[in-house]
Structure formats: C-alpha cells, structure tokens
Amino acid sequence: MTPVFDGHNDFLQRLVAAGPNGARLWLQGDGTGHLDLPRMQAGGLVGGFFAIWIPSPSGLTDAGALHAMENPPFALPLPDEIPHNTALPHAFAQAAALLALERTGTLRVVRDAAGLRACLAQGRIAAVMHMEGAEAIRDMDALHLWHAAGLRSLGPVWSRPTRFGHGVPFAHPAGPGIGAGLTPAGCALVAECNALGILLDLSHLNEAGFDDVARLSDAPLVASHSAVHAICESSRNLTDRQLRQIADGGGLVGLNFASSFLRPDGRRQPLEDLGVMIRHLDHLLAILGEDGVALGSDFDGALMPRDLGDAAALPRLIAAMEAHGYGPALIAKIACDNWIGMLERCWTR
Secondary structure, eight states: OOOEEEEEEOHHHHHHHTGGGHHHHHHHOOSOSSOOHHHHHHHTEEEEEEEEOOOOSSSTTSHHHHHHHTSSSEEOOOOOOOOHHHHHHHHHHHHHHHHHHHTTTSEEEOOSHHHHHHHHHHTOEEEEEEEESOTTOOSHHHHHHHHHHTEEEEESOSSSOOSSOOBOOOEESOOSOOSOOOOHHHHHHHHHHHHHTOEEBOTTBOHHHHHHHHHHOOSOOEEEEEOBTTTSOOTTSBOHHHHHHHHHTTOEEEEEOOHHHHSTTOOSSOOOOTHHHHHHHHHHHHHHOTTSEEEEOOBTSSOOOTTOOSGGGHHHHHHHHHHHTOOHHHHHIIIIIHHHHHHHHHHOO
C-alpha cells in the first residue's frame, strides 16, 4: 500500500467533542467523520498535520450559508475576529487532546526531522501540530510557548481577520484579492516563525497577505490545503501567479479534497469524478514540478468527494493516479515524500 502523508485535517474538533471517550474514538472509531486510527491504517495514512482551529459562533454550518454554497454564485461575509481570550481555551483543549494521543502509544507529535523519520520507522502516526488561524497567539512570547508545546506549522489566518492579517471569505466565482496585507504584528510573526523553524501556511491568506509572506519569509512558500483557481474559481483557491511564486521558491501545495474547491461549478455537493482531482494535480504539476505537489485532504473539515469519503478510501485516489499514467516514483512523491522533504527543509534550515 502506498504511504500517504496529509497536509491538513480537523480531527481535533471531534476529539475534543468526544471528551473522556477521546482515546476510544481514536483507537476504535465511531463510524462518524473521516478520520480515526483504524481508517488511517486501512488507507495507508502514516501521518499529517493536525489542525488547532477556533470555531466561529456562526458561519458555514448555518442553513443560509449552506444553501448559498450549494447554489453559486455566492459571497459569504467574513466572520468576525475571535478575541484572544475566547480563542485560547479552545486552542489549549485541542493541543492537550493531541498530546493525549501520544499516551496511547500509537501517535507521536513530531518536532524535528529526526523525530519525524524515527516515528515513521516505528510505525506510529506522525502528527504535526498545526494552528489554523493564530487567534490563540497574543504575542511573540506566546509563539515561543506554543513552539515549546510542539507547534511546528502555523496559518496566520483562517477565513476571518486576526491581529496578524486577513483571510479570504468563501465566495464563488471570486479571486483572492480581497482586503489588506499583513499587519505589523503579522510581519513580526513571519520573522519569528522563520527563526523558530515554524512552517508558515498560506492556504487561507488573502492575496495581499500572501504577497507579504512571499516578500518577507526566507522559508519555502507552502499552502497546505488549496486547489487550482484556473479550474475552480473559488476565492480560496490559488491563482497561477500565486502558484508560480510558490514554485520560484521551491515551495509546495497540498491539494485540498473539499468538493466545493474542486468542482468547476463551485457547488457544495460531493464531487462525482476523481478525474477532476487529477486535473487539479496535472495543473499543479505543470507549474510546481514533481517536487512541489502533495495532498492536503481537509478530512473532518469539508465535504469529501463521493469516492473519497474518508481516510480508508485513499487507495482509490492512488488508483486514479495510476490509471492516469503517473508512475510509482511520482505517486510516492505526491502521496508522502514531498511533505516529508518539505518539513525536513523547514525544520533544519
């Protein structure tokens, strides 16, 4: 079975909701969501980025928002900024839940390149602690504290503003050129993340913020879970200009599995044809090259394609790549090796 390393999941939301039953949810599954240890093992998923994310009081799960996303065109307003004191307890709970999984002996929160390689060799799930939206980081002292706790990847924003920058709203058809760039605090955040070896994730940043990171950062540019704007005109997807910027710095894009970011019509309905995902991969490969393309599922955070309903179904995507003519070496890069190589470069500079 082809090993897969995934650029993004939102499993920690389910884990926290399970409360005292969290370990059992992880070890046995409960038939809900997209991810748990048995389904990761069944699908060959050996590791990935586990996201800490703060929910908005209202937003994408509201009936009106869901109806709009199922019937493009739509342009949803950005949710309000989440205050730090509101965000911090949520973030602590999710980080603690991830660290608790280490005590099951089945997963390790990896903090450096050597630890990542050792974890994979031992057959444990390699988890990168990621923060999607930096509301829980008050200042640079707090960033150092989170780094000491295991944080190794950070998206300055989700699709709402933070004190560091601005995200893109959910809209189709629309581009990412919405709003101002990084704040002075956001510029300082880039420099400190570079110094600590924390990977900076561009997937939710607007275009001006993206350009600021490209100008300020000395690390490769990375979008952990994005898709191609030229195929699906979602505001969340990357334009060819952005893809070329990532390519120029030896960066990487993990292909998002969310149906509404893959379907050319942008509808929030299950993608019926994995061939559309191959079209996105072909486009990414044409600009980024074989070393710049990976996977970023968004498991437990998005509506999946019909034939890729959870982690256990990952071999279907591998089979689609094979049927399209991708060779074993290219598939291994996209599925796993490119993420491992990128993490090693970010963590050992």
